[in-house]
Amino acid sequence: MSGFSRFTPLVNGLPSTVPFVGPEAIERQRGLAVRARIGANESGFGPAPSVLAAIGRQAGETWMYNDPENFELREALALHHGVSRDNIAVGCGIDGLLGEIVRMVIEPGAAVVTSLGGYPTFNYHVNGYGGRLVTVPYVNDREDLDGLLEAARREDAPLVYLANPDNPMGSWWDADSVTAFARALPDRSLLILDEAYCETAPAGSTPSIDALIGLPNVLRMRTFSKAYGLAGARVGYAIATLGNAQAFDKIRNHFGMARISTVAALAALGDRAYLEDVVGRIAAARDRIAGIARKNGLTPLPSATNFVAIDAGGDGTHARAIVDGLMEHGVFIRMPGVAPLNRCIRVSVGPSAELDLFEEALPKVLRAAR
Amino acid sequence: MSGFSRFTPLVNGLPSTVPFVGPEAIERQRGLAVRARIGANESGFGPAPSVLAAIGRQAGETWMYNDPENFELREALALHHGVSRDNIAVGCGIDGLLGEIVRMVIEPGAAVVTSLGGYPTFNYHVNGYGGRLVTVPYVNDREDLDGLLEAARREDAPLVYLANPDNPMGSWWDADSVTAFARALPDRSLLILDEAYCETAPAGSTPSIDALIGLPNVLRMRTFSKAYGLAGARVGYAIATLGNAQAFDKIRNHFGMARISTVAALAALGDRAYLEDVVGRIAAARDRIAGIARKNGLTPLPSATNFVAIDAGGDGTHARAIVDGLMEHGVFIRMPGVAPLNRCIRVSVGPSAELDLFEEALPKVLRAAR
Numbered sequence: 186m187s188g189f190s191r192f193t194p195l196v197n198g199l200p201s202t203v204p205f206v207g208p209e210a211i212e213r214q215r216g217l218a219v220r221a222r223i224g225a226n227e228s229g230f231g232p233a234p235s236v237l238a239a240i241g242r243q244a245g246e247t248w249m250y251n252d253p254e255n256f257e258l259r260e261a262l263a264l265h266h267g268v269s270r271d272n273i274a275v276g277c278g279i280d281g282l283l284g285e286i287v288r289m290v291i292e293p294g295a296a297v298v299t300s301l302g303g304y305p306t307f308n309y310h311v312n313g314y315g316g317r318l319v320t321v322p323y324v325n326d327r328e329d330l331d332g333l334l335e336a337a338r339r340e341d342a343p344l345v346y347l348a349n350p351d352n353p354m355g356s357w358w359d360a361d362s363v364t365a366f367a368r369a370l371p372d373r374s375l376l377i378l379d380e381a382y383c384e385t386a387p388a389g390s391t392p393s394i395d396a397l398i399g400l401p402n403v404l405r406m407r408t409f410s411k412a413y414g415l416a417g418a419r420v421g422y423a424i425a426t427l428g429n430a431q432a433f434d435k436i437r438n439h440f441g442m443a444r445i446s447t448v449a450a451l452a453a454l455g456d457r458a459y460l461e462d463v464v465g466r467i468a469a470a471r472d473r474i475a476g477i478a479r480k481n482g483l484t485p486l487p488s489a490t491n492f493v494a495i496d497a498g499g500d501g502t503h504a505r506a507i508v509d510g511l512m513e514h515g516v517f518i519r520m521p522g523v524a525p526l527n528r529c530i531r532v533s534v535g536p537s538a539e540l541d542l543f544e545e546a547l548p549k550v551l552r553a554a555r
Numbered sequence: 556m557s558g559f560s561r562f563t564p565l566v567n568g569l570p571s572t573v574p575f576v577g578p579e580a581i582e583r584q585r586g587l588a589v590r591a592r593i594g595a596n597e598s599g600f601g602p603a604p605s606v607l608a609a610i611g612r613q614a615g616e617t618w619m620y621n622d623p624e625n626f627e628l629r630e631a632l633a634l635h636h637g638v639s640r641d642n643i644a645v646g647c648g649i650d651g652l653l654g655e656i657v658r659m660v661i662e663p664g665a666a667v668v669t670s671l672g673g674y675p676t677f678n679y680h681v682n683g684y685g686g687r688l689v690t691v692p693y694v695n696d697r698e699d700l701d702g703l704l705e706a707a708r709r710e711d712a713p714l715v716y717l718a719n720p721d722n723p724m725g726s727w728w729d730a731d732s733v734t735a736f737a738r739a740l741p742d743r744s745l746l747i748l749d750e751a752y753c754e755t756a757p758a759g760s761t762p763s764i765d766a767l768i769g770l771p772n773v774l775r776m777r778t779f780s781k782a783y784g785l786a787g788a789r790v791g792y793a794i795a796t797l798g799n800a801q802a803f804d805k806i807r808n809h810f811g812m813a814r815i816s817t818v819a820a821l822a823a824l825g826d827r828a829y830l831e832d833v834v835g836r837i838a839a840a841r842d843r844i845a846g847i848a849r850k851n852g853l854t855p856l857p858s859a860t861n862f863v864a865i866d867a868g869g870d871g872t873h874a875r876a877i878v879d880g881l882m883e884h885g886v887f888i889r890m891p892g893v894a895p896l897n898r899c900i901r902v903s904v905g906p907s908a909e910l911d912l913f914e915e916a917l918p919k920v921l922r923a924a925r
Binding site: 193204206213222227247248254280372373414436444 | 580614745772798
């Protein structure tokens, strides 16, 4: 091996890996072109035209470092949520913030409670800091609040992860249940409440900001990657107590955010009309995906997100055959990683043309897979 | 304090801080507008028009996550440098990569050798992982290669930092001296050779890629922030052995790079004519800054970078008065942080209009400071 001889034992023990294989890598490896990119829970509807206009106007500013304090964006987010600027921490997507949170809380061997089949990037960061993953199975394709709470107490876990709505299943809890869960957690357990998909969730499923803002053991995570259509910009943020939001300043890469990304996020936040419109289009695309599934004898699961998990009626091998088969037709989708979730395939929303390709390819792939 | 009760002891002991206060923060705090932004070693000449055109063409792709493997950019960089794609690791600026390197190498208490007055962001990351900074004074405003080597040996330091050309002084070593230094280091010491400013350095001051590519204890750091004029895009990379480049994949945030930033970097790398042209303009601006300094009785130091350190003929308090005084005129510059370097002010290159403002304000500020 041609590496340095003296990396830390922790790092030496880690694999070189990637939490998600990108569609570009699949194209390269299999020599296929992606024609319908509906696998990474991006929004093929794209960002608002006003966002693209703002990027165009301000691209010339790229010679300047971004404001390391993200003042303007934090101020806008604070106004939007009715909190103080000091309640907001901004980072390179929720992914980046997750890494920072794990770093702040986890020492080697510490327990981290999450769901079995939950977000791989979070697990990646936990492993990266030597944490010990304690997983709780889903119940009826939802994260198990009682089970997570019990595990957090049993393990005296410093860190607990919950996504509401959930990825990869698209399921969700009502706001009251989530609030009760957060309040029931020991104050020695920090809850990461990942709300990446909250903009597309039904009314009553997201706790109000007020409901949790006072809790020093809750971080709420939001992103511009999903409904706002800005996955490539990498802008996420945490809503937290002042003490927790400021803690990120101890360790974060202050000069890590691209300047144009901040421009895009500010413009996106200001265009409520587009958000409302696109959330409607996302809901319609979800319905269409569910309809295609049913027409092919599969069972779509209810979804509060920008994707639909579809029970393909078999095991993980069967679902994998569908995922791989669709890619032969240029249709990129993904699937959950572990049983029993991996009886499903996961299809992200997108414009009609992309769903047309999915609709056309699915019956052919199912015939071949049976 | 409203923070979580159970951050790690290491994190609890860290201050919430920012390695560099941004010009935006200075504007907010002092109620002044920056009219000449020549303090952060950005390039006011901006990126190539071809880069802005590429951003405009591809901004619509922002709904897609970036390729987590950075394949295309690594391939282009590999071709550019005559190495393999597997010798390249890409990150959110050199700043982001520095944090990752420190994480991979430093456990609490481990010695890290750098120069007294060297790059604050590196020191920030070392502190953030509990490393112990061992500093070596500059000699004649250059980093002291013999002193750094001696300290690395004495401390059995796993990590050593050297910038060539240097920031904040603008000084440099010839390629042979740097190569000899790297080869003399114990193989138990990993050298971070920060070459952020290599594009603006004189011929013969940057070792060839071949000279160091085989060394498993050397990482060479490059960026698009300086000569390429893309500080706001946050694209840096390491040139390293295969084992070292792959090590980043164990811990990095794979989904941390903005997609437009990669587009910009690829376009910038492809426009050699612009780079050549702008390097000439940077050299001319350096000469003009030096001339302005001399005209005012100050002593410009030779510079291989996109800025000029100017000996203001006094102590740090005097230099600080000049920095603060210039800001009163809307001229944002910076200065080194420790004696004896802080007898200097540091002025970044920029277009004529910005240097005009510097030229106009400097004599007034010097009169007031004396």
